[in-house]
Amino acid sequence: MSLPQFKLLRPRTVEEAVSLLAKQNASEGLRATRIVAGGTDLIPSMQQKLFEPQHVLDIRRISQLQGIRQTEEGTEIGALTTLTEVEHSDLLQKNYPVLTEAARTVASPILRNMGTIGGNICLDTRCLWYNQSLTWRKSCGFCIKKDGDLCHVAPGGTKCWAAFSADTPAALLCLNAEIEIASSAGFRRTPLREFYTGLGDSYRKLAPNELLMRVILPRSSAGYRGVYRKLRIRGSIDYPLAGVAVALSRSNGNVSEARIALTAVNPAPVLVKGASELLAGKIVDEELAEAIGDLAARTAKPLTTSALTPEYRREMIRVFTKRAVLAVASG
Amino acid sequence: MTKDFSIIGKRIAMVDAAGKTSGAGKYTDDLSLPGMLVGKILHSPYPHARMKRIDTTRAEKLDGVVAVATGKDAPNTYGILPVGHDERALAVDKVRYVGDNVACVAALDEATADRALELIDVEYELLPAYFDPEKAMKAETDLIHDNKPHNIEKDYHHVFGDPEKGFAEADHVAEARFIANEVTHAAMEPHSTLAALEIDSQTGKPGRLTVWSSTQVPYYLQHKLSLVLEMPMSQIRVIKPLVGGGFGGKSEVIPLEIIAAIAARKTRAPVKITYTREEVFWAHRGRPRTIIDLKTGVKNDGRITAVKARVVQDGGAYCSYGVVTILYSGALLGALYDIPNIQYDGYRVLTNKPACGAMRGHGTVNVRFAFESQLDELAAKLEVDPAVIRRRNLLQPPCVTINGLRVQSYGLPECIDRVVERSGWKHRKGKLTRGRGLGIACSHYVSGAANSIIRSDMPHSTVNIKIDRDGGVVVYTGAAEIGQGSDTMTAQIAAEVLGCSLSRVKVVAADTDLTPIDIGSYSSRVTFMAGNATLRAAEEVKKQIALAAAKKMNCAVEELVFRDDGVFNSKSINVGAGVPPVQAPGGDERGRSSPHRSQDQASVSGRVEGQILRGSLQQQRNEEGPKDFMTFEEAVVAAIDFHGALAGTGSYAPPPEARGGKFKGAGVGPSPAYSYSAQVAEVTVDEDTGEVIVHKVWAAHDCGRALNPVSVEGQIIGSVWMGMGQALTEEMVWKDGLLMNPGLLEYRSPSSVESPEVEPIIVESIDPEGPFGAKECSEGSLAATIPAIANAIYDAVGIRLREAPFTPERVLAALRAKKNAKLLDLTEGIDPTAPERFREHGGALWFKGKGPERHASDPARRTEQA
Structure with missing residues (x-):
């Protein structure tokens, strides 16, 4: 599975990071900047197209943190x-x-x-019906947490239970x-x-x-x-x-x-x-x-x-x- | 008779070990060619639908897309079995499971290909789908395949002896339904194929096709490519690079292998496709979830009088190996114990799920779980030691079982004795602390099928050996190294026969242009069959060398001994100065010659300048007159001078008397030899949580002769570990045909943390027909592990689990029921001690309301609109 295309931002200070965040977000909506540190949560999710941000902010260089x-x-x-x-x-x-x-x-x-x-x-909340590839989710039907408006685990419900x-x-x-x-x-x-x-x-x-x-x-x-x-x-x-x-x-x-x-x-x-x-x-x-x-x-x-x-x-x-x-x- | 071997029976590192551990080894996905494109496959989102229209225009227009292939580019059907040609590389009219193959984009890079998949427009007409085999069997309409009434792929009804009479004579009869849930191979390497078509430089027309693929069966792949692409086999070359595990998942042609070739033909460029892990799960071909209704009758002394089994396998949407699987399930009720009367009713059923196929222990594992569990129950009822009841039902080989299986070597009694002894069974069983228990079970497996899939008189394995003046031995074999040690086994046998060091032997394997036909690495056939072919080829070459050497050494051929990189006259072996004595081989104990040794030898024989001097060396030898000793190289040169060339060939076909009976379905089950296994598992069960910990497994395996003990032990440990996965944690979870856990995070193969200590115990029964007496060692041990654990759980806490895997919720449900604790629905309404049907994951698949725009195809919405 390929990663969606994005631009990687690599600030060195918290100030730089938050100013980048402030700048990016106004127009991006759903494709808002995602912050990556270890990447163990975000990267697999991006491969599954759960997130397709325009920018990924890599904070690993910020020694203050x-x-x-x-x-x-x-x-x-x-x-x-x-x-x-x-x-x-x-x-x-x-x-x-x-x-x-x-x-x-x-x-x-x-x-x-x-x-x-x-x-x-x-850490993002997890659900067997959510942490799946785009193809899988298409097949199943999208849910509240991503792209849809209903819940598979509580059929008829309108709240997300991930x-x-x-x-x-x-x-x-x-x-x-x-x-x-x-x-x-x-x-x-x-x-x-x-x-x-x-x-x-x-x-x-x-x-x-x-x-x-x-x-x-x-x-x-x-x-x-x-x-x-x-x-x-x-x-x-x-x-x-x-x-x-x-x-x-x-x-x-x-x-x-x-x-x-x-x-x-x-x-x-x-x-x-x-x-x-x-x-x-x-x-x-x-x-x-x-x-x-x-x-x-x-x-x-x-x-x-x-x-x-x-x-x-x-x-x-x-x-x-x-x-x-x-x-x-x-x- | 113990024979003094120099390479056989030694602990030898795999000949490809360093390449794999250092990362230098090349797997298919490591390969690339100039101008290579990336292929991505569009999969069906529906379990069962008619394809009304497919429009690839938008995808084709995307920048970076070279071509989009669809079903009409190669509509011929194929399948691994001649009776099961029901697959198409890409769907033409119908899709039959979520993940079925619809179209393939070939593009400059993966991201572009992924984007293009979104632009392919397919219109589907949804059909009712079948997810449960017992429901699928009742269907009259909307069949998965039109020519399979009631969605039954194949059913067999076998009666051997007189089962009714057998049950009437029994003092005790046990009868129950067992369920084994679905598991998959989970090989580390996902499937990958690189296909390239040569364009004839004169005519500009497509020429030869070369396919590099992660396959266990290069020859079958060549054959199916020929069928689908309508190309002569001679125009297709299949090369198998390193394979990162197969376990049966690569033992037939997998859609991507043909799709890559179709795309390469269409784009006239090399195309590589590598499956994502999710696609591997869809390609599947794993062990079907199985219902086993089993009845066993025994006398008071524990002797089995009759067995009756009704087996229903949820085979998925295509035949695959299904007909063979359902036959193995019945046939291998025999050949382990002496069962005088057997009734078997097997149903291989089609459902709208990924196709099941062959998986380690093919067809035998789930039935063995049921059988060994039921035997344990009967032993408890009769108050007979479970190890003893097994000993009371032994075969008396050589014999032919009631269902026509010929058994010659039979190490089962020794296997049982060894695990009983090593585990301290007699003084520990039943006497451990609360919650801790021991369980025993046995299993067996074929050393290759005596009848090949394609019925013919073709040898199952052929091996060529060529030796040139450099003294290098090149073995050409079609056998597919998939990590099991096939290349090492081949090199060992050739080196042992020729008496040369292992380092002289180069194995060229699994390249259909270079290597003679071998039907592949499946059903544990390679050591027995390709091993025998290697043995014969090496003996033929040896005979030629011996003729020439005997002439040079002025002695009889029979007096020659080939060993330690030399040819000796056995009569005068101890005389003659300067001859390296047999007792002090220069190679290390792993059978490799040491570099120092060859130097020593060079100085001894006066050879310092290498091969160029060989002619004069020869001359010198001639002048010196007869010798008691020749180096391997000298002997080889003499033989080439004598015969003009030095090559040999050997092949293997199972003997007619091992090929089984004459009834319908008799072809599956017979093998030239069977391996045997007995295991004891020690577990603890947490009675509050239902968690099971396997502490140790003692696993004895009769492999005939261990050609390479370290490799045999590795296979035993691997089998036990894989069996433990199926026993405790691995399970494909389904919801309306949708696989809920198509990844290695949620499909839980055991991690190193819960891997128990496994004590492998090698038992050698020296088979009369195996190469040096060897039989299989890679599959037979798996099936015993599951019931050994089940029986140990029973011993620990007194619950009899009849549904695998024994996940903590199932164990706890059974424990609570036994204690009459407050009822909690821990298992989706299925009682794991008396399961009636397969379990579905909770929740609901389809929306019942409005969805986003791009989900207009939700069936609930469609009804609403209509």
Whole structure:
């Protein structure tokens, strides 16, 4: 499959990048500039003609976006930091183990060498009816997410249910991460949980002229115990079919604060509402873990976006959440 | 008798290994020619439709497009089987599956060709389509092929012995439906073809056609190209470059191979087409999803009294190898165990899906999964050890089975014993921790079909050998190296017979202009058949060398020994100074001669200046009188001087007594020899998630003789691994004939993470007819893996899965049902312990409302408009 034709832009600074973004977008509409970092998400999609941008903005030369740094408020991870770097960072492993564990499960070692944390946060939502070639989609009928106006997974529905399928955002939500976004108008910061819309098609709040710069992990989340559990068929390569991140802090054996987030079972990564309240001040036992698992399963809304059935994926959210909670509490 | 070989039986690196690992080796897609165009194929978006009109004008006008080929450029039908000529390279009147071939654009570059595909206007009239074979069999109208009533490609009904009586005599009978879902080869190299037509420089008319293609069957490709293009075979040259895996997916003519030639003829320029991975899935020819209704009767001691199988294969839209597949499924119920009574009803059914064909373990795998699972059930019912029940049903070779299969060498008992011993079966089976289990299963496969696809008396393999004064041995074989080691095997056999080092042997393979006919690399026939042909060719050459050498050495031909790059007089081998002793070959233990050695030898024989001096060297030898030893080169030169030239030829055709019975369909199943396999798998099952981990597989395989043990082990490990893929993760997911996972991301072949340790155990039964006793080793092991895992899952957690693959959702569904847990629909309504029909992916394919403008052809909309 050939790539559609495009012009490659290669800025060296954030300022240059956002000014290029501001310039390109006004007239391009559907063919708006796409930003490429590791390329592991965008390139296959461009081959499938899911994106046919006039310009591709390659941000890999922008050194400002690289690396992991400790700051006063916590730890910053530049958007261009590879998932391999995240996985092997001693700093992150020590303070935010749930993130390194989630990073370690992404795709395969080779893809993690290319893929970046910024790309993982911005990862396009996925659906078996969407991530297909142009020929395939023509044969099937176009859907809401691309070129059409209806949904194959929820026939009759008008909402897109493509599943958000990145691993690290579930961990980042548990850590109360914030992200910093640049545009020609300046910089803005937003909690990660407000970045996602919950819709499968326009799944993130990132304007065409904006660039994700970094993710900030607050000091208050440092030292949380954490576990990430991922459902996939193969032990490598696969996107998550369901994912659960659990992070909690303890005092005197009791849970003091806890957050649980799910991925790959909704159009956005989601924090499980009520989990913190259920866990706070308690000692985790089998029964409590079970209750949390039930709560998580009710939060999950998987549909037929992937090979495994929705019922199975929901059930695994229950099992994995329970196991993750027990593992964190006993660790 | 153990024979002392110098090259056979040694662990030898593949002769093409370095080229492949360094990237220097050339596969078809690596090739290019001056002025070469890129071909891209337009595929049908509909599963079943009549083509009312095709207009290529707009595409042809696009800058950079040289030509657009359509069905009318070469409308002749073809197919791999003479009874199945139902394909056209490009559709003429009808398309029969999503992905069927409609037109081909030849353009200056790929992007232009892709754009041009969008500009081809095709008007279709949609027809009702059939996706489920049992429904397709009920159809009266809108048949997929007009000459196939009820969409049945072929059905066979075989009765051997008296099955009814056998079941009446049985103490226990098990009966169940098994379903094996569809899998594909997933070879790493996508299909690729480069076709170039010479233009006669005098007349300007098209002349000879040369096709480089990723094929397992160069000769069949040459034949089908001739049929479709209406060119004499002598005007067509097929060359097979390196092939990156076949597994059956390249064992017949694939549409792009003919389409590239059509486009080359139309454009008068070289055209290369390389499939995308999605196109590989559409070209498919994989293992059909299969329904197996199986009934087995046993006596209390475990002896099988009768077997009855009804097999329905969802064959896809074209015949392909289908008739052979459905016959193998029945025929190879025999030849593994002694089954006195067999009833077999096989249906190969057409559906509007990509065509299925031959895939590693062709026809046997899915039925073997059912059979070995059911035997395990019966063993449990009888409280007989599953290894023991298999031992109680052994054949007594040499024998001919009830369905006419001749079995000579039979290493199955030893295979069973070895895996039982190595796995600690007797003290571990049934005694592992909860959730952990062991399972055993057996399988077998042909070493080539005794009857070729095209019925004739033609030898199945012919090999020529030429040796010139330089002492280089050139072996010409049509056998197709596809990564399985065919070239290495050929070189080894030639070198062993001629007693020369492996490095002297150059194999020229799979080029129809240069190499004699070999029917190709499929049904595990190459070692047995091309190996035997090589052996015979080498022996013929050896005989000629021996005649001349014996004269020179003044001894009888029978006294000569060919070994270590020399010819020895065996009677006086130990006398004579300066003769390199047999016991100390200069080559390393991998059979290659070391460079140092040839120098030493040169000084010994006084030869320092190379070949030019050979004449005088000869002279010198003559003057010296009879010798006990000649170097290989000296012997060769003597033979050429004596005979005028040195060449030999050998061919192989299976013996008449191995060709099976006389009934309809008896031609498929017979083989000159069968390989045997027994395996034990150790698994754990997570009872909350249904995830299965295979920890280890002990795999014993009777390959007759291991010509190259490292290669045999590689094939065993590969078979187990591929079988494990079908057992656990690989499955083509369908929705109304649309393949939901046409890529290697969603079609999940196992990754290295879940690959278990495989302990390959080679069993050598020394077949009386195989080359040095060898039989096949590349396919027979696959089929045992699936039931071995199924039986291990049963041992671990007590669930009997009758639908493969055993994905976590299926395993969990069965576990929950066993525990009477709350019912969850984990498997789209199909009970994996008692499946009734094939599963469809959830969701809905077609819009039910308005779509964008360019999707006007949605059938829902069309009804609305009408």
